[in-house]
Amino acid sequence: GSKAPDASATTETSSADAKADNADASDAGEPESDIKVAMVTDYGDITDQSFNQSTYEACQAFCDENKLGFTYYKPEGDSTAERVAQIDKAVADGYNVIVMPGYAFAEAIVETAEMYPDVKFVALDVSEFDLEGESSDFNSETYPNVFSAVYQEELPGYMAGYAAVKMGFTKLGFLGGMAVPAVIRYGYGFVQGADAAAKETGASVELNYAYGNQFYGDADITAAMDTWYQGGTEVVFACGGGIFTSAGEAAAKANGKVIGVDVDQAATIDGKFGKGMTVTSAMKGLKATVNTLLTAIVGGKWDEYAGKISNLGLVSGDDTSLNYVGLPEETTLWNDTFKKEDYLKLVADMANGTIKVSNDTNAEKPSAENIKINYQGNIK
Amino acid sequence: MVLLLQYTLLFASVLILVALGGCFSEHSGVINLGLEGIMVMGALGGALTLKYIDPSLPKIIIVLAVLLISVLCGAVYSMLLAFACINFKADQTLVGTALNLLAAAAATVIAKSINIIEDPNNVSSTVQYVEAKKALVVSIGKFQFNWFMLIAFLALVCAYMVLYKTRFGLRLMACGEHPQAADSVGINVYTMRWAGVLISGMLAGVGGIVYITAGVSEWKFENGVAGFGFLALAVMIFGQWKPVNIGLAALLFGFFRALSNVYSGFDFLAALNIPGSVYNMMPYIISLIVLAFTSANSRAPKAEGIPYDKGSR
C-alpha cells in the first residue's frame, strides 16, 4: 500500500521556512549517535491508523535509515500529567529529541520545555493557541527549543469536498472520528468545498454530518453508515483513524464510495472492499514534516525551526509535490467533470488566495449556504 | 426499515447467545460476570480463524470452523472461572471481574504478539479478516442475513429444550436452586456446575465473534467488546433466566440499540432533532424502566453465587 503519499515529496521537501537551506544531512557536524529520538503518543496507541501511527512509522523509518536511537513512550492514561511523566522518562533515558503528535501535548510542552532547554521538542498539531490561550503573543523566544507543525486540514478537506461535488456526487457524508481539532478542520473544509462546488454547478447537494466518537469502526457505526448509503448517500468522507472500516463495509453493500484521510488510503480501502471505492483522499504530510525536522536536526539545522510554529499547508500553486496537503494525483478517480487539471487549478487558486478557506475549529457543527447539512452529532 | 430489522436481529443475536450463556451458568449456580471477557476470547479465536482460513473454502466450512474455534476458546477460557469458583470456592464476582480485565489484556497482548511476529513493524492489535468474513453473510434482497442469526435462534430453541425437557437441564437447574438436594440424590454438583460454566463459555465465545464481525471486517482487540457482555447480563436478568424471555428481552434491547444507529433513516425521527446522545441512552433508560416495573417478582436461581460446599447444609 502507498502509505506514504508524498514520499516523493518527503525526502527532498523543505518547508516554507527551510526553503533557503537545502543542505544535505550528511555533512552534519555532530556525530549521529548523539541524537536519540523518542516519540510519545497521545491518548491513542501507535496503532491508531492515524496520527500516532503515521508519526511512528515516519520516525522509525528515518531513525533506522540514519541509525539513530529511537523508541516510543505511551502514557498511562489520557492526561497532561501522564504525558509529562513520559517526557520526563524519555529525557531521563537520554533521549534528546521528543516527537509529540497531537494538540493534546500543549500543556505538557508548557510544563517541560523550559525544564529541558537542551532537548528538542517536535510537536505536531499543537497551535500557538493551544500553548498560550486565546490571547497568545507567541514568539520565537517563548519556547526556543520547541517546533510545532500545524496542518491546515481544512485545505485538503475543502479539496475533497469540492472534488466530490464536481465529480457529480450530490449526496455526501462526513463521518468524523472524534471531534478533535484536526478532524473538525477537515470536516469544515469539506463542507466549504462542497458548498463552493454546489454554488458553481448549481446542483442541490445534501450532506450527512456525524462523528463516530471513536477512531475505529464497529457494528453501530456500520449500521449508521448503512443507513446513509441505503438512504442515498453516494460518498462518505471517512475522517479518522480506522473508522473507514465501517464506511467501507457499508459502501461495499450499496456500491457507495469513500474518501480517505491523512494519507492516500486508496490501496488500503480498495484492497479491503473492492476496486474503485476510494474516490480520493484528503492528505496531509505528516511524514514529510517528521522527515524534514529530523533531517534538519541531524544536519545541524535545528535552529531554523526552533521556537517556531509552522502552519503547514500549501507551499506552491504550481508544484503540488512541495505542498503539505492535497489530494493524491495518482489514485484519485478523476472524471470528465473533475479532471486532474481542474484539481491543479483549484490548488493554484487556493495557493494564490483566490479561494479562502476558514479554519474555524469552533465549527464542530458546520453550516453552509448552498448545501443542506443534516447534522447528526455523535453516533455513539 | 430493513436495516432496522437487520441490526435489531444482529444485536439481538449477540445478546441472545451471551445471555443464554449467562443463563446456563447461573442455572447451575455460578454467576458469570466474566461474560465480557469470555466474549473477547471467543472473538479472538474466531477472528484468528477467519484471518488464517482459506477464504476460498466452501462457506459452510468457514462458518463452522469459526463457530467451532470460538466455542472452543470461550469454553477453555471459562474454565478459569469454573476452576476457581467451583473447585476452589472463589468469590464469583471477583473472578468474573478478573476474567474481564484479563481477557482485555491477554487478547491485546496475543494479537500484538502475533502481528509482531508476522511483521515487526506492525505493532497493532488489529486482526483483519475481510475476505473470509464474507462467508458469514448472505444477501437476501436488501437484507443481509448473517448465519449467526440462525445459530442464535437455534441456540435459543436448544436452550429451551435442554433446560426444560432433558435430564441434563433438570439436574442443572437443581444445582442452581438447591445443590444440597441435588447432591443428596446423587447428582455431582461440581460436574454440573462445570458443565453450566463451560456451556456459558461456549455461547459467550460465539457471541464474541458475532459481535466483532457484526459490522466490520477487522477488529482491534484493545477495544474489547465495549460492554456487550454486561448488556447481555442485563438481558438475562431482564429475561428472568428463562430462554424465551431472554429472546424477547434481547430483541427489545437490540431494537433500541439498532434504532439509535439508524434513526436518521426515518424522516419523522430525524425531524424530531433529538440529540444523538439521547438515542444512545435510550436502550439503557428503557430497560431500566421496564425492569422497574417487572422486577417485583424476579427470582434468580436461589443458590447462585454461593460456592457449593459438600460439608455445609
Add this chain to the structure above:
Amino acid sequence: MSAEIKKTAEKESFLAKPAVQSIIASLLCIIVGLLIGYVALLFINAQGATDAIITIIKNYFTYPTKAAALKYCGNTLVKAAPLLMCALSIQFCYQAGLFNIGAAGQYVVGAGASLFCALKLGLPWHACLLAALVAGGVYGVFVGVLKAYLNVNEVISGIMLNWIGLYSVNMMLNCVKETASPYTVSLEKTNASAVLPSLGLEKLFSNNKYVTIAIPLAVIIAILLKVILSMTVFGYEIKATGIAKDAAKYSGMKEKRNVILTLFIGGALAGIGAAFLFLTGYEQWSVTQSSVPGMGFNGIAATFLGGLDPIGTIFASYFIQHITSGGSYLDKNAYPSQISDFISAIIIYLCGFVLFFKFFLNSRIVNKKNNAEGGNK
C-alpha cells in the same frame, strides 16, 4: 510444655489471626501473579523479561534522580486516591450485601458534578467536593430505591446507570469544554480556587502540583470506614442488613432505608473519588468518551486484593496503581503496554483463591493442634 512447643503455639496463634492470614494470602497472590507475568514476558521476548518485570515493580524508581522519583511517586499516589475511594465504595456496599458495580457510574457523575461546579459555576473546591459527594450519592440512591422498593437487581441497574451517567455527563460538560478539543477547560486556569489545597504536601513530592489533600483524605476516609463498620451501631446495622435482611427487619432496623443509605454512602464515596482526581487538575474530562472510565471497575479488584477490609484496601489500591504506573515504563518496543494490566488481572484472579488458602492454613493449624494435643495426652 517446653519452650519450643510454646513458641510454635505462639506462631500458630499468630498465623491464626485473620488479619495476618489476609496479608499473607494477598502477598502470595502478588508474588504468584508477578511470576506468571514474568513467564508471559519471557514468552514474548525472553531477553528483556527480567528488566521488564523489574521496571514494573520499580515504577517511579526507574527515574534516575530522587526528585523525579518523588514527583512520580506523587503521581502514583494521586491516582491511587480515587482508586481507593472507588474500592471503598464497592466494599462498603459489599458489606451490606450489595454489589455496587454502579460505582463506575457514580464516579462519572461525581466527576461531572465537581467539574461543572468548578468550571461553570466557579465554586470553590469544598463546594465542588460536596457536589461530587451529593451527585455520586444521589446516583447511588437511584440504585438503592430501585432495589429496595422495586426489587431491581443492583448489578443491572448499576450497569444501566453507568451508561446513562456517562452520556449525561458528556452532555452536561459540553458547556465547559475547550473550544478546539473535547477536553474540559483547564481547572487551574479557569478556577484556581477549585483546585484541592495541598497544605504544603506537594513539597514532599518535588513540588508535584497534583499532590493534594486528596491523598491523606482518602486514607482517613478508609480508616473512618473501618471504624464505622466494625465499631459503630450504624456498621452493625448495615452489616446485619447485608447478611440477613429479614432478621434486620425483625429486629426493627429499617432495612429499606439501610439499603438506600448504604448506596448513598457508596455512591458518595465513588463521587468523592472522582473529585479527588479531577479537582487536582491531573486529568481533564473528555466529553467524547464513549466508554465508562475503568476506575470504578478497578475498585472491585482493589477491594478484593485488600481482603475486603478498608485498611487492606489502602495498600491494595496503592499496589495496583503502582504496577499499573510501572507498566507504562516498559520498553514498548519489546512488550505490549497491556502487559501490566495482564499482571494485575492475574493477581486479581488469584485473589479468588485467598479463601481457599486461608482455609488451608487454618486446617493445617487445627490439624497440628490436634496432633499436638493428642501427643500430650
Add this chain to the structure above:
Amino acid sequence: MAENSEYAIEMLGITKRFPGIIANDNVTIQLKKGEIHALLGENGAGKSTLMSVLFGLYQAEEGVIKKDGKEVQINNPNDANDLGIGMVHQHFKLVQCFSVLDNIILGVETVKNGFLQKDVARKKILELSEKYGLKVDPDAKIEDITVGMQQRTEILKMLYRDNEILIFDEPTAVLTPAEIDELMQIMKNLAKEGKSILFISHKLAEIMSVADRCSVLRRGKYIGTVNISETNQEELSKMMIGRDVQLVATKEDKTPGEVILHVENMTVPSKLHKNNAVKDVSFDVREGEIVCIAGIDGNGQTELVYGLSGLENITSGKITLSGKDITHASIRERSTSGMSHIPEDRHKHGLVLDYSLAYNLVLQRYFEPEFSSKFGFLKKNDINKYADKLIEQYDIRSSQGAETVTRSMSGGNQQKAIIAREIDKDPNLLIAVQPTRGLDVGAIEYIHRQLIARRDEGHAVLLVSLELEEVMSISDRILVMYEGEIVGEFDPKKTTPEELGLYMAGAKRKEVGA
C-alpha cells in the same frame, strides 16, 4: 456365606469428628429388617450426623457399615441409593421452584432420546401414592404446597427409588397433629411392606406409638437400645438426658390482671392468596396469663403474629399494647414499648447467622445506651459482658462462647439464645411462636419453665403452637384459629384435645366475645 442376616443395616463402632467436636463416638446401631427403629437424643447428640454417615453425606473416620451382614462402603448418596437406602432429611431437600414430580424423579429420571419421559414417571408416582396413601399433586410446585405435602413428596422420593431402608430425620417436627397421625400410619404400612425404617424424633409419644425399638445417643455416645414394648416415656427421657425430666409442665393457678394486649378487628392480607389471612380478629391478653393460639398450620397464625409484631402491615383494626395504640407503630417502637417476639423461623428472622452470639444477643437492644455510646459507637466490652451473663444464665452452649458464630450452633442452642434475648428484655408481652419446635425434651422442659415464669411474674404471654400437648399443658386460655378467624375460646382444664381438634379442623365453631 451371605446367609440372611437378621439385620438390614448395621453401623458398628462409628466415629465421626468435626473440628473441635466428636459428633459420633463409637456408635453402634443395628436395624432389623422390617422394623421401625427410633433414634433418640438431645439436640446435637449426633443423630443427624450418624444418619448422614449412613446416607453417604459424611464419611466416618472409624467403624464399619454392614448391609445384610456384608460390609459396604458408602461414599456418597449414590452408593446409598444403590444399596436401597433413602433418607428424608430434617431440612427437606426439595427444589422449591420444581414440581413435585420433578423433585421425585431428580437423579433417577427416565429418558428417551435424551428427553425426559415425565408421563411414565407420573404414572408410577400416582400408583405409589395410591398404594401408600400419600396424597400429592405431581404437578404442583413445592413452594406452593404445605409442609405435609412436601414431606409426602420426600417419602415418595424414597419409594420411587424402591428403597428398602428408609431414614426419617425428625419428620414430625414440622407437621400438624393430623399430619403426624397420617405419617405414623404410613410408616406402619411401609414397615408392613417389609421396609426397614430408622426414625428420629424428639417426641417420645410418637416413638412409643410407632417404633419397635429405640436406640439412644447422648453427646455423641451410644447409650443403649431398648424394646419399646418394655419401656415408657420417663425411662426413655432419662436415658437420653441422664436425669429425670418433667414431661408435663406444672403451674400454679393465677388470676389474670390488667389487659396488656388488646386486638380489635384486625385484618391482615395474605401473601399466598387473594383472601385475607387474618379476618377481623379480636382478643385480649392479660397480665399473668398464657394465651395460646392453637390451630393447624396455615390458618393465619403466622400472619397474625406478623401483624402484631409489625412485620406485616394490617389493613384494618386496632392494636393496643399496655394502653398504647401501636396499630401503626414501627417494629422498633413495638419492641421498645414492651413487646418481645420469639419468631417462628429462627434462621430467617431470629438470628443474623453470621454474627457472633454476643452480637445476636443484643439484636433487639444494641442501640440502647447500655450497649452504645452517644456517638453511635458500640460498647463491645459491655456487649460481651452481657452476652456472657445470658450464656451463663440460660445455659447456651456453644464452642467459643460469646464469640461463636451462631450459624455453627445447634438448633436448640440457637433457640435458647433467642429466648434469652427476648425474655431478658423484660417485655410486658412475650409472643412466642412454636418456641419448642425441633427441640429435645430437656430443652422443651426448660423453655416451658421460662414461659411459665414470665406468667408468674405477672407478664403476658401469647403462645402460638401447633402441638396440642404443649397447648394443653401450659396455656391458661386457648384460642383456636381456623381459616383466619378465631373459632373458639377454651379453658384447657375444661376441654379435651379431641374437642380442640374438631374446632381446629373447622368442623365446629362458636362465637367468641373478645
